[in-house]
Amino acid sequence: MRDSTIKAMAGPRPVVLSGPSGAGKSTLLKKLMKEYDSVFGFSVSHTTRNPRPGEENGRDYHYVTREVMQAGIDNGDFIENAEFSGNMYGTSKAAVQDVQAKNLICILDIDMQGVRNIKRTDLNPIYISIQPPSMEVLEKRLRDRKTESEESLQRRLHAAKVEMEFSKEPGAFDVIIVNDVLEDSYGQLRNALLEEIHKVKKINTSS
Numbered sequence: 001m002r003d004s005t006i007k008a009m010a011g012p013r014p015v016v017l018s019g020p021s022g023a024g025k026s027t028l029l030k031k032l033m034k035e036y037d038s039v040f041g042f043s044v045s046h047t048t049r050n051p052r053p054g055e056e057n058g059r060d061y062h063y064v065t066r067e068v069m070q071a072g073i074d075n076g077d078f079i080e081n082a083e084f085s086g087n088m089y090g091t092s093k094a095a096v097q098d099v100q101a102k103n104l105i106c107i108l109d110i111d112m113q114g115v116r117n118i119k120r121t122d123l124n125p126i127y128i129s130i131q132p133p134s135m136e137v138l139e140k141r142l143r144d145r146k147t148e149s150e151e152s153l154q155r156r157l158h159a160a161k162v163e164m165e166f167s168k169e170p171g172a173f174d175v176i177i178v179n180d181v182l183e184d185s186y187g188q189l190r191n192a193l194l195e196e197i198h199k200v201k202k203i204n205t206s207s
């Protein structure tokens with residue numbers, strides 16, 4: 001579905017982080033937003049999964065039922081949505097527009113289906129793949145995070161293999177970061193976004 005209402009505005013380009021569950025997307029995204037709190041705005045997705053300990057409704061996700069989610073989809077409220085590991089996830093138009101209205105860099109954390117769907121819109125983000133150093137490390141990190149049942153863990157590890165294959169497709173991502181040593185990965189992420197960061201800083205200091 002081509003969505004022309006989400007146009008690439010004259011402002012800074014949005015950023016899409018994508019990659020296997022457990023690769024480190026949230027960790028890196030939180031570090032970035034902490035260091036550049038007046039530059040980035042997080043696109044708060046909707047999901048039917050339950051909140052994890054420490055997650056907050058409206059900050060990490062909008063936690064909704066399948067019925068509410070489906071009604072929003074049917075109403076055309078979403079730029080894209082996907083089923084992942086037994087739950088629904090989706091990016092509403094409002095989530096992106098709320099951030100862009102503040103002239104911040106909109107940062108999205110979405111799966112590979114979301115990447116494919118966003119490529120059919122005019123959003124024109126920078127696509128960044130966050131990957132684990134290996135499947136073994138990924139499994140260890142997911143187990144140590146203690147957020148998944150054994151079933152959900154296995155589903156996510158299977159999805160991870162598919163996502164790693166997708167990231168090898170030419171043109172799928174602009175930047176690929178293997179998240180081994182966190183400080184190094186964070187440095188790579190920051191360097192990849194410095195141009196957009198400076199755009200926002202210039203706009204904010206000149207206005």
Ligand SMILES: Nc1nc2c(ncn2[C@@H]2O[C@H](COP(=O)(O)OP(=O)(O)O)[C@@H](O)[C@H]2O)c(=O)[nH]1
Pocket residue numbers: 017018019020021022025026045046049080081082084089090091109110111112113114115
């Ligand atoms: N397509 C799509 N995927 C999303 C969205 N929000 C989150 N996801 C993805 O859904 C997957 C599961 O997210 P989550 O349950 O938070 O697990 P985590 O990746 O282990 O933190 C991840 O790959 C996210 O990038 C969304 O709005 N759209």
Ligand SMILES: Nc1ncnc2c1ncn2[C@@H]1O[C@H](COP(=O)(O)OP(=O)(O)O)[C@@H](O)[C@H]1O
Pocket residue numbers: 019020021022023024025026027028141142144145179180181182183185
């Ligand atoms: N570079 C890293 N080295 C070691 N552990 C990491 C690293 N990056 C993330 N982690 C840990 O791995 C787990 C998964 O990270 P998280 O940011 O939740 O991944 P995602 O958002 O991609 O699912 C978390 O427990 C996190 O603290």
